[in-house]
Amino acid sequence: MYKMWTQAGSLMASTMFIYTMFMRFFPSPLQARVRRYTNKFTSFVYPYIRIRFHEFTGERLMKSEAYNAIQTYLSEHSSQRASKLKAEAIKVKDTRTPLMLSMDDNEEIIEEFQGVKVWWGSYKTTSKTQSFPWNSSSDEKRYYKLTFHKHYRSLITDSYLKHVLEEAKAIEMKNRQLKLYTNSKTRWSHVVFEHPATFETLAMKPKEKECIINDLVKFKSGKTYYAKIGKAWKRGYLLYGPPGTGKSTMVAAMANFMNYDVYDLELTAVKDNSDLRKLLINTSSKSIMVIEDIDCSLDLTGQRKKRKEKVEGREGKDSRKRGDEDDDDDDRGSKVTLSGLLNVIDGIWSACGGERIMVFTTNFVEKLDPALIRRGRMDKHIELSYCCYEAFKVLAQNYLGLESHQLFPKIEKLLEETKMTPADVAENLMPKSLDEEVDTCLHNLIQALERSKVDLEKKKAETERKQSNVQKTSENHGEGMEENGVIN
Numbered sequence: 001m002y003k004m005w006t007q008a009g010s011l012m013a014s015t016m017f018i019y020t021m022f023m024r025f026f027p028s029p030l031q032a033r034v035r036r037y038t039n040k041f042t043s044f045v046y047p048y049i050r051i052r053f054h055e056f057t058g059e060r061l062m063k064s065e066a067y068n069a070i071q072t073y074l075s076e077h078s079s080q081r082a083s084k085l086k087a088e089a090i091k092v093k094d095t096r097t098p099l100m101l102s103m104d105d106n107e108e109i110i111e112e113f114q115g116v117k118v119w120w121g122s123y124k125t126t127s128k129t130q131s132f133p134w135n136s137s138s139d140e141k142r143y144y145k146l147t148f149h150k151h152y153r154s155l156i157t158d159s160y161l162k163h164v165l166e167e168a169k170a171i172e173m174k175n176r177q178l179k180l181y182t183n184s185k186t187r188w189s190h191v192v193f194e195h196p197a198t199f200e201t202l203a204m205k206p207k208e209k210e211c212i213i214n215d216l217v218k219f220k221s222g223k224t225y226y227a228k229i230g231k232a233w234k235r236g237y238l239l240y241g242p243p244g245t246g247k248s249t250m251v252a253a254m255a256n257f258m259n260y261d262v263y264d265l266e267l268t269a270v271k272d273n274s275d276l277r278k279l280l281i282n283t284s285s286k287s288i289m290v291i292e293d294i295d296c297s298l299d300l301t302g303q304r305k306k307r308k309e310k311v312e313g314r315e316g317k318d319s320r321k322r323g324d325e326d327d328d329d330d331d332r333g334s335k336v337t338l339s340g341l342l343n344v345i346d347g348i349w350s351a352c353g354g355e356r357i358m359v360f361t362t363n364f365v366e367k368l369d370p371a372l373i374r375r376g377r378m379d380k381h382i383e384l385s386y387c388c389y390e391a392f393k394v395l396a397q398n399y400l401g402l403e404s405h406q407l408f409p410k411i412e413k414l415l416e417e418t419k420m421t422p423a424d425v426a427e428n429l430m431p432k433s434l435d436e437e438v439d440t441c442l443h444n445l446i447q448a449l450e451r452s453k454v455d456l457e458k459k460k461a462e463t464e465r466k467q468s469n470v471q472k473t474s475e476n477h478g479e480g481m482e483e484n485g486v487i488n
């Protein structure tokens with residue numbers, strides 16, 4: 001047996017040697033003919049077709065959708081057949097096990113489709129990039145390989161692959177658990193998104209709420225419309241208002257309503273515009289990208305002004321432009337610029353993927369650069385404000401299960417006279433012990449509102465007093481000037 005293998009080995013080596021020599025020294029027409037015959041011979045000896053599905057496409061920029069779909073499909077089909085499995089702890093809807101099992105690396109399974117056998121394999125290649133011994137990193141590339149008999153080429157490429165993609169989509173919809181992503185450098189990591197907020201529990205005027213819901217519904221079903229008008233399928237929402245008025249809660253309600261993943265982009269953790277673009281490309285469609293407190297994220301608002309001031313201050317100096325950029329680098333850890341962010345929102349790259357919502361939240365809308373929030377970038381501006389009576393009724397229903405109560409009119413009047421955020425109203429309404437009565441909760445709220453009313457009146461009186469003092473001083477000053485003959 002050993003002898004036979006040795007002979008076979010040396011025969012193969014000799015064949016390879018002759019083949020290489022031939023390819024090197026003979027003219028190309030002859031080479032082409034030989035190659036054709038070699039291919040024929042190979043396909044006669046090995047009549048199988050192989051298709052590779054790589055994890056990343058486009059210079060490793062984007063995760064391949066086909067790869068993802070196959071992964072979903074195989075994890076559903078492989079767990080019963082493969083002997084080497086990978087387990088990932090995830091939460092998927094409607095499953096008895098909290099673990100998702102998928103094929104391990106270098107594992108294969110056999111499937112049958114309309115009586116035809118196909119082989120799926122999961123593989124990984126590792127290449128080492130080493131510039132210095134102390135600075136080496138390995139680059140892992142994963143791919144799935146599908147093998148089938150050449151006789152069934154059209155069945156597999158037309159029907160089977162379509163079946164795999166469709167089934168993957170159906171599995172995804174069935175198990176879809178929303179994800180909340182967060183960024184570090186150029187990578188996203190995620191946890192399961194479990195925020196319970198919905199539009200029903202969101203306290204705001206019903207008409208405004210309805211308007212937002214209609215807008216979202218229109219967006220979701222607008223694929224052909226956006227294509228028709230030649231616009232990328234995306235929409236921007238600017239949520240602004242004082243702290244505790246429900247901006248973050250609304251983002252969660254939007255995600256649950258649309259069934260979209262949330263990408264919570266922390267701009268300060270992004271090194272520069274190029275990394276920002278990479279992050280954008282690696283987001284999936286059907287997602288909401290949110291930048292919370294955009295006014296604090298980076299000095300995006302000040303950059304233009306600062307630049308303008310510097311340029312004006314250094315007029316005529318050759319080093320103007322270079323100096324500007326150097327200073328900016330020193331000022332901030334992140335080099336993301338306003339133009340970089342604008343590009344992400346509605347530049348050419350922003351159209352990647354489609355069906356995307358972008359949300360900015362801020363407490364100080366007036367601080368933002370107008371370019372950042374102009375319509376077309378932030379299409380809809382939504383103000384979330386202090387609690388009104390209609391918003392209170394939603395909270396009373398949420399927290400106490402109350403439709404109406406004799407104390408409601410009193411609360412309505414107090415809400416008109418004060419400025420209390422929905423967060424504060426909610427906190428006062430929340431029972432503080434298991435046996436706390438509804439009436440006690442409402443009384444707590446009334447007391448808090450009355451205190452807030454007194455504070456507000458005190459503040460108002462104080463401001464009026466200050467204003468009248470300023471007025472008096474300026475009048476005295478004016479009289480003095482007149483007496484001194486300054487004003488004629």
Ligand SMILES: Nc1ncnc2c1ncn2[C@@H]1O[C@H](COP(=O)(O)OP(=O)(O)OP(=O)(O)O)[C@@H](O)[C@H]1O
Nearest residue numbers: 201202203242243244245246247248249422423426
């Ligand atoms: N409009 C609202 N409807 C329902 N609950 C609300 C609303 N506003 C605030 N809340 C409650 O108050 C808490 C704080 O609200 P949220 O975090 O959404 O405020 P925010 O506007 O994002 O504040 P900030 O500007 O400080 O980020 C939430 O957990 C929620 O329970």
Ligand SMILES: [Mg+2]
Nearest residue numbers: 247248292361
């Ligand atoms: Mg918030």
